[in-house]
Amino acid sequence: MTFPLRLRLLLIQLGVLLAVLATWYAATLPGGINHLLLPAPAPVFKDFGVLLTTGSIWPDLFVTVFEWIVAFAIAAVAGSVIGYLVSLTPYTVEVFDPLFAGLYSIPAILLFPLYLLFFGLGPASKIALGTTIAFFPIVLNTIAGLSCVDRAYITAARSMGANGLQLFWSVMLPAAFPVILTGARLGGVIAFLAILGGETISSLAGLGHRIVSLAENMDTEQMFANILFAVVLAVIINVTVSFAESRGKRWAH
Amino acid sequence: MVNSTEVVIRIEGVGQAFGEVGDPRRVVALESTSFEIARGELLCLIGPSGCGKSTLLNIIGGLATPTMGRVTIDGQPVRGPSPQKVAYVFQDNTLFPWRTVVDNVKLGMAFQGVPKAEHDDRAHESLKAVGLSEFAHHYPAQLSGGMRQRAQLARALGLRTEILLMDEPFAALDEQTRLLLGEDLSALLATTAKTIVFVTHSLVEAVFLADRVAVLTARPGKVKKIIDVDEGHPRKSTFMTSPKLSALRNELYELLHDEIRKTITLGEAEAST
Amino acid sequence: MGALNDRRPKRLKPGYARLLVIAGMLLVWEVGARFFADPLFASPPSAAFLALGGLFADPKIVHAIEITIFEMVAAFVMAVALGLSIGLAVGLQGFTKAAVMPIVLLLYTIPQATLLPLFVLSFGIGPEAKIAFGVSQSIFPVIITTVAGVANLRPALLTAARSMGASRLQIFSAIVFPHMIPSFFTGMRIAMTAVLLGVLLAELYVSTAGIGYYTRLFAQTFKPAELFALIAVLATIAVTLNELCRMAERHFSRWQYAGA
Numbered sequence: 042m043t044f045p046l047r048l049r050l051l052l053i054q055l056g057v058l059l060a061v062l063a064t065w066y067a068a069t070l071p072g073g074i075n076h077l078l079l080p081a082p083a084p085v086f087k088d089f090g091v092l093l094t095t096g097s098i099w100p101d102l103f104v105t106v107f108e109w110i111v112a113f114a115i116a117a118v119a120g121s122v123i124g125y126l127v128s129l130t131p132y133t134v135e136v137f138d139p140l141f142a143g144l145y146s147i148p149a150i151l152l153f154p155l156y157l158l159f160f161g162l163g164p165a166s167k168i169a170l171g172t173t174i175a176f177f178p179i180v181l182n183t184i185a186g187l188s189c190v191d192r193a194y195i196t197a198a199r200s201m202g203a204n205g206l207q208l209f210w211s212v213m214l215p216a217a218f219p220v221i222l223t224g225a226r227l228g229g230v231i232a233f234l235a236i237l238g239g240e241t242i243s244s245l246a247g248l249g250h251r252i253v254s255l256a257e258n259m260d261t262e263q264m265f266a267n268i269l270f271a272v273v274l275a276v277i278i279n280v281t282v283s284f285a286e287s288r289g290k291r292w293a294h
Numbered sequence: 295m296v297n298s299t300e301v302v303i304r305i306e307g308v309g310q311a312f313g314e315v316g317d318p319r320r321v322v323a324l325e326s327t328s329f330e331i332a333r334g335e336l337l338c339l340i341g342p343s344g345c346g347k348s349t350l351l352n353i354i355g356g357l358a359t360p361t362m363g364r365v366t367i368d369g370q371p372v373r374g375p376s377p378q379k380v381a382y383v384f385q386d387n388t389l390f391p392w393r394t395v396v397d398n399v400k401l402g403m404a405f406q407g408v409p410k411a412e413h414d415d416r417a418h419e420s421l422k423a424v425g426l427s428e429f430a431h432h433y434p435a436q437l438s439g440g441m442r443q444r445a446q447l448a449r450a451l452g453l454r455t456e457i458l459l460m461d462e463p464f465a466a467l468d469e470q471t472r473l474l475l476g477e478d479l480s481a482l483l484a485t486t487a488k489t490i491v492f493v494t495h496s497l498v499e500a501v502f503l504a505d506r507v508a509v510l511t512a513r514p515g516k517v518k519k520i521i522d523v524d525e526g527h528p529r530k531s532t533f534m535t536s537p538k539l540s541a542l543r544n545e546l547y548e549l550l551h552d553e554i555r556k557t558i559t560l561g562e563a564e565a566s567t
Numbered sequence: 568m569g570a571l572n573d574r575r576p577k578r579l580k581p582g583y584a585r586l587l588v589i590a591g592m593l594l595v596w597e598v599g600a601r602f603f604a605d606p607l608f609a610s611p612p613s614a615a616f617l618a619l620g621g622l623f624a625d626p627k628i629v630h631a632i633e634i635t636i637f638e639m640v641a642a643f644v645m646a647v648a649l650g651l652s653i654g655l656a657v658g659l660q661g662f663t664k665a666a667v668m669p670i671v672l673l674l675y676t677i678p679q680a681t682l683l684p685l686f687v688l689s690f691g692i693g694p695e696a697k698i699a700f701g702v703s704q705s706i707f708p709v710i711i712t713t714v715a716g717v718a719n720l721r722p723a724l725l726t727a728a729r730s731m732g733a734s735r736l737q738i739f740s741a742i743v744f745p746h747m748i749p750s751f752f753t754g755m756r757i758a759m760t761a762v763l764l765g766v767l768l769a770e771l772y773v774s775t776a777g778i779g780y781y782t783r784l785f786a787q788t789f790k791p792a793e794l795f796a797l798i799a800v801l802a803t804i805a806v807t808l809n810e811l812c813r814m815a816e817r818h819f820s821r822w823q824y825a826g827a
Contacts (some may be wrong), residue, residue, distance in 0.1 A: 052660075054669045061670060066555040072658040078689050141590065147757050147802045149761050152770065154782040154794055193795070197388035200357060201453065202377025211401055217394040238680035243783075245720045249680055250766050263683065271681045279698030 080262040088266035098270065104247040105236060108164050112171025112232050117225060119178050124183025124221075125232050138181070144186040153239055167247065174235040175228035184222025186217030215224040219290045227285045233278055237271065248274070302368060302489050303331040303354060303457070309362030312422055322514035323349045326363060329508060329517055333456075336483060336490040336502040336527075341510030342397050342550065342557040347493045350515070354491060355459045367457065377406045381450035381533045385462040387442050389434040396421060396430035396434050402449040406500075418454040421445075423482060440471040451486075458490045465495065476502055477531060484528040498548070501542045502529055509549045512556035519549055568610035602684040610792035628797070631778050635770055636804060638694050642701030643762045643808075648754055649742030651707045654713025654754075660744070675707045676796045679765065683772050690777050695768065697769040704765030716747030752816040758810040 062082060068074050069081040092098050127137045153170050160166040190213050198212045240249025248271055255264040300369050308327050313320035323346040331337050337345040352358040356375045365372045367379055389398050399417040408416065421427050424444040434442055443463050450458055464472040476499055494500050500507045507521045523542060525533060533539055557566065579587070593612050601613035610618075622628050652736065657667045683700060690696035728738050767778075774783040778801065785794035 049308040053665050055667050057669055126740045136584045141584055146806055148767055148769050148805050151802050154786050158786040158791055193386045193388045200375050201383045201402045207405055234678050237678050238768050241683050243578045252681050253684050258689055268681045272677050275678045
């Protein structure tokens with residue numbers, strides 16, 4: 042893209058952002074939208090600043106991030122191991138792959154009440170939800186990655202005398218890695234969103250729960266500030282995860 | 295260079311068929327074929343599409359099992375891949391894209407079982423032999439087609455096998471690169487004592503590179519005739535333009551013409567069923 | 568080496584093998600829940616199946632399920648209609664596209680669950696909130712895929728049509744519309760998934776009415792069989808709607824508008 046065009050685009054986007062902020066400000070002027078539904082931008086940003094500087098949000102943040110990491114770890118291990126086992130023969134792939142794909146089409150949030158019943162209101166039910174949701178893209182992509190390795194690589198390695206272990210570690214795994222990594226990224230992102238959802242529905246702690254409490258107390262200014270925080274967090278997670286994915290895929294241009 | 299008439303590879307009555315006798319879909323890729331390959335010679339296998347030359351190469355290398363007959367190398371029957379004796383250069387690029395060129399060469403050695411301490415020196419020696427020393431730390435995606443094939447050759451050379459099997463290694467390259475690589479290959483082979491079986495479609499390439507050219511018939515393939523190319527290695531570019539090469543090329547063409555014609559009518563017959 | 572040379576032992580067709588696996592899993596669950604689990608926390612599938620009858624016998628529960636289906640369909644239709652209009656309006660005009668798309672993408676990054684309490688605050692605990700939330704979840708994929716679908720329309724085609732005197736409507740129906748159908752149906756499929764998720768999320772959140780009331784009731788009174796039966800019903804509805812959209816997408820993508 043040529044420089045002036047790029048600049049123009051950037052200016053338009055900046056202009057749009059400012060327009061949105063201006064509209065927000067205008068809407069909340071006296072006589073506009075009820076402040077209980079839409080607080081004015083200034084106090085929201087002030088609260089947001091306070092959130093960042095004081096440690097009030099850390100306990101809830103910690104709970105959410107903890108739930109996310111544990112859920113992702115379990116899903117990653119389970120997904121990749123099961124995916125590996127399924128990929129061992131074309132027959133098992135044919136049997137199990139559609140099974141997993143079919144289960145994936147069921148909205149996992151429906152399982153959450155069962156998890157609440159079984160695990161209670163604590164982090165375990167959220168972790169269970171996150172694990173369930175993140176499991177599927179990981180297992181499906183592991184199966185796809187490992188079973189679609191170009192036969193030419195395997196033939197070449199065999200011709201050079203590679204044994205089973207060498208074939209797996211030095212050929213199949215690196216070949217499948219980009220696809221598996223994409224599954225991991227997808228799983229990580231939707232696990233985070235699912236956990237926030239679970240915390241919103243029923244929880245004792247965590248970012249989602251925090252926002253719900255503020256809503257119940259009609260403290261919409263704080264709530265907006267916390268939503269903003271959650272957005273920033275989601276963006277950071279998205280960027281980090283995408284970055285990790287592209288680093289891992291360096292060679293597969 | 296053929297430094298002896300000692301036979302190293304014996305192909306004895308090798309045949310390859312897919313499907314049971316009586317099955318209308320049965321395909322006979324190779325009919326009982328027998329010939330010998332001497333130590334240190336470069337033998338080209340040439341024939342029309344589908345004549346089974348790649349199949350024959352895979353059987354020699356142990357990547358395929360014949361339904362009839364057998365192959366022996368140094369008197370030992372071939373039962374599977376023999377990485378200590380046979381190295382391959384494939385037509386499709388089989389360099390592992392997630393590793394650099396030098397790491398690819400080293401990985402081949404690791405598969406074969408070369409002790410780790412020797413990897414470095416051997417790898418750099420092989421890369422130097424093919425002229426890729428400067429590109430050792432590049433990834434395959436960063437190389438041109440010709441360079442990738444040279445890297446594959448380096449990987450095969452690094453295995454220090456006595457036999458090299460090359461399955462249309464230059465097929466995906468443009469003609470000019472092919473000619474140059476052909477010359478480089480010939481120069482390389484003048485200094486090493488390898489036995490090479492080289493599958494190709496190109497008549498000129500076959501005559502230019504080979505000590506002998508085995509012409510295969512249309513499917514079911516078998517050896518129609520083996521032509522001698524009495525010319526020392528390294529083959530110079532003067533050989534390329536010599537009347538001797540033209541004469542041999544013409545002889546090959548005459549042998550192949552009917553087979554190619556047969557293959558096309560075979561294909562038409564198959565397509566209409 | 569060739570399927571004709573395969574001397575594999577005769578095997579169960581994958582479809583049957585799959586059914587066997589599912590049956591096996593149900594069996595393990597049945598045995599596990601019956602003999603090893605506390606009946607307050609887990610129930611075997613047989614009990615859940617039996618509880619289905621009781622569920623459907625209760626008119627209030629049936630009503631709640633019906634309302635949920637209504638919310639899903641309503642939210643979907645609205646999201647598609649709105650998304651399509653906005654997507655077309657934005658996608659066809661270069662300037663509005665550059666201006667509006669950043670807003671769309673910005674809004675899309677907000678984790679939807681965090682806005683749920685706000686929606687309920689604004690719309691109350693009735694179907695309006697759930698429909699609104701469902702729409703908010705699913706309108707963005709429709710806009711984005713519609714814009715993408717129109718994006719690679721060659722301007723030369725539009726110019727040619729205009730030069731032949733085609734009216735705006737004619738241009739739209741003969742060129743623009745067929746061109747973006749495949750991406751539109753993809754967007755619809757994604758939107759359906761999002762609507763299901765959004766409506767269910769909202770329903771489960773509002774535990775004082777609708778389905779959410781019953782999920783909370785069954786959970787709090789330790790009735791895993793009833794809870795599971797209810798979830799199974801909702802899951803079946805969700806999968807059916809999803810599958811319908813998937814089939815529609817496959818059908819309409821078959822006459823892909825190539826090379827336009």
